[in-house]
Amino acid sequence: MQPGYGYPGPGQPPTAVAQPQAGTGGGRNNTALLIVVAAVVAIALIIGGGIWYAKSSGSDDKHPDTASSSGGPTGTGGSGSTGGGKEKVPDDTASKVLFQVPLPQAEDTVVTAGSWLTDKVYAKSGVAEIVGYDPAKGTELWTLKLPGPVCAASGHADEDGRTAIVFQPRTPAKGSTAGCSQIAAIDLTAGKKLWTKSVNSGDVPLTFDNVTVAQGSVAVGSLEGGAAFDLASGKLLWQPKPADTCFDEGYGGGARLVAVRRCGTYDDRQLHIQTIDPKSGKVISEYRMPDGVDYAAVVSTDPLVVSGSSTNVSDYFSIDGKTGELLARISAPKDTYAGRCNGLNQIDGCKQVVAGGGRLYLPTQQIDGKGAYTKTNEVVAFDLKTGKPTGQRAEAGDGYSLSPLRMDGGNLLAYKAPPYNKGGQIVSIDGGSFKVTTLLENPATRSVRSAETSLLPDYAEILYGGGRLYMSSVYAHKSSPYTKEYLVMAFGTGG
Template identity: 65%
Template sequence: MTQPPPPPPPNEPPRQPGYGYPAQPPTPQPGYGHPQQPPAPQPGYGYPQQPPAPQPGYGYPAQPPAPQPGYGYPQQPPAPQPGYGYPAQHPAGANPYAQQPGPGHPGGPGAGPAGPGRNNAVLLIVTAAVVAIALIVGGGIWYARSSGGDGKKDDSANSAGGGTGGRTTGGGKSGKGTEKVPADPTSKVLFQVPMPTANDTTVTAGSWLTDRVYAKTGVAGISGYDPESGARLWTVPLPGPVCYATGHVSTDGRTAVVFQPKTPPKGSSTGCSQVAAIDLKAGKKLWTRSVKSGDVPVNFNNVTVAQHTVAVGGTSGGAAFDLATGAVRWQPKPADTCYDAGYGGGTRLVAIRRCGSGDSAQLHIQTIDPVSGKVVSEYRMASGIEYASVVSTDPLVVAADVNDSAGDGSGFSDVFSLDNATGKLRTRISTPGSSYAARCDGIYEVEKCKGVVVGNDRLYLATEEHDGSGAFAKTNEIVAFDLATGEQTGQRADAGNNYTITPLRMDGPNVIAYKNAPYNKGAQVVSIDGGSFKETRLLENPVSTAVKAVETSMSPQYAEVLYGQGRLYLSAVYAHAVGASTSGKEYLVTAFGAGG
């Protein structure tokens, strides 16, 4: 997996090469929007604004250097493997990661309520295996829990570019999505939003698309724009920079962010302790809340929306609020020996709950009732798996780097397909880093996964780049796995020579994907039929120096990519400090629309 990682938080030793890091660009520096304690906001998309300089080959002329196509080309591409992207499946019954029922565990002798209460931590040290840094955990709370409630009512919808997708109809069969095929997919630039100025490198993560507005986080606030013209419709000012944002939007157009309580002095932080609900339709902030442990505000590392609940998690535990009113549903309590590190949202709410520390630490994957916080079902991962990410909450799919076997710090070596109702393991899928190009944050934002989506009870996964046909040609594909059996379906969408394809989201039974292009072609958005896997072109960008520069700096590995209603939005997740060295003019947002 060749994507670059998120920039490390302040005071954290840099992660070592081997994670797919390019030698350039420089990692954004800590400061404005990056807390010193606890760990700084990390958008999980991890994007330096300046990508590596393109290398000759892979379909590029040696002179002049053209913008680098594709989705993180490796400097020394691995030789293609036999049956590339199709590793052998583990034999049935030989799953070393199947949960072992035990006393108090669902399905085990003496099964009862799953563990101590909804959230939150005592003071402890969590050793991060990938980054080798101690994260100090704050005080937490006891919250009595028992099984009950299925949290099934569907009152949430993903943003149009929302990432994971959920259960869809069609079962992998052909069907219609909502995205229309234009008569002419050739696009034009609809509008661009200039990059805002900042005193320090500042997080600008967060973008949403509804039927009436495209909204984007700025330096200290969120603005809504007309999706076609880019005219600014509204601005919601915030007292400090946004730390984290969820891609989920409720059916009534509401979402949530975590932000700093005030703009910090250069090189410092005021903590990521404030939670706010944003009404994207009305263009207003509904409420702001925080949680204290004694007299100290609790800092959060992620946020999500599920049904009418806002849930925030971190090393001090998790909390939840009513999306409409901000009323507290649960929060960290003292004496709890476990804590909710983060949540996955959408149609269901799933907690990644961590118990213990070091080699004895264990992750509990819990489907919980969004209102009460009660456990609906639970799966206990094998001890020693330090971090996990929620790829989808319905059906429930979790990714982890088991025994650090991915080898590239991507957090993605194995995928666990779980039953929401019972918590039982349906199947485990091996997804080695040498073959697949997915990447999950895991450590901080537990539902920030790229290069993978879920729908039709299938996992759609981008493969790593490998040799194409012809000298220096590179390509990759999207392949599908059955989440019931763990076997590949045989479906395969090829990117084509010197293109790199990345799944973005589901559209009904179809997969919406972005194709980064070689130097003499424009990037594309395609719809992949869920049954035939036939690709239909929805949009193709023009070929010009300015557009290629945007595509290169805002490819899926570096930026947020949303597509909906015939329009493509590429947006940056950092604003540079004033005077920072850049290769040219930069934009916070560039929007494209099809011509016909």
């Protein structure tokens, strides 16, 4: 079947989610810098049926993560440091629906990737537009019309609430595409485009399926090439010089800029993970992925963690971003661990996989629950220095399913998808004790739960900040007259 306009092609849906950053106008809550120099040889051990690979523990941790936090002794501590989060427990965790945005009607499947949350606005991509909403009331603050559908949106925004998107120059005919050639920087506070650019190869504009924001720059990439621009002015900073068989496949952003560079032929490919100076394009460090790894996606740029996948195998690589040395390789078999990384056409970010505080957090696949016909899962942690499981695990609870969202200081925020008779929850998992604290619980009424469960983490965008939860769709399509569908569902507690 031919994809509809704005459709990104094969792979998982394009999700771009900018997480709130406390005390700023926007941006992702970046974790503290972890730079560890490891030495000696790689070893392999069997730990509880899972394989881990790591360098020896001779390390020089010049940049400790965060201060310790308090918490009840409900888990086994790992080696990573922890710090208290910004998200507070409200007096009453029961939430209510703050507002809903109906799913736009479209004759074809249209990408609506991109959602951002700052202290002033919740912004969401629609059909060839981005709309800014009051975070509490849902009233429209601004609407930015685009000539064509959004193709990709950065999951990062800077402290001034500026981000970037790639979009089509016009709305194409049904079942076709006009090419994802237009790059724009967006001021989320003002609801304005700062600039629009394109990159040509001769007279033909290049198309892009990856865009990210890092350290005052916008980087775009695809199989056709890449480029970087100044976020404020739109000035072209650099373009990678493709060798005969090498090109920048895409970039991960946020605290640092990281390139996934592909070399070789289709049958004999090599992937290189490069930390890049965003202003000059100079390579700061480089790690060559092992042979046989076909695709890579950037989980986090600080700490530097990438996923590498081949058929039925998915490993995570913890890399020293300063030296390019491998710190640990963590094996995560797909039949044991959930989480979705798409190195095919979505380099920046993985769904339900979070790195921070010296650890990698992964959800397990669902297992049988205690009740009849119920399922559940856990979130487990791995040490980024050694690759070993820390022994920490947080249980979702019978009928619930846990999905990591982002770091909050040294704590992990996660979403709990609900059973048939409950509402979903946002919980905070203490980075030291692994104590699970509920921050928000949604209504269990049938209509609300039905809307919520149509926007689960596998395919939707989920943002949480300041006691408010925003769930949004990454596609619009022709709706069924029998089903009520939403572009956005927003929930909030009373404080």
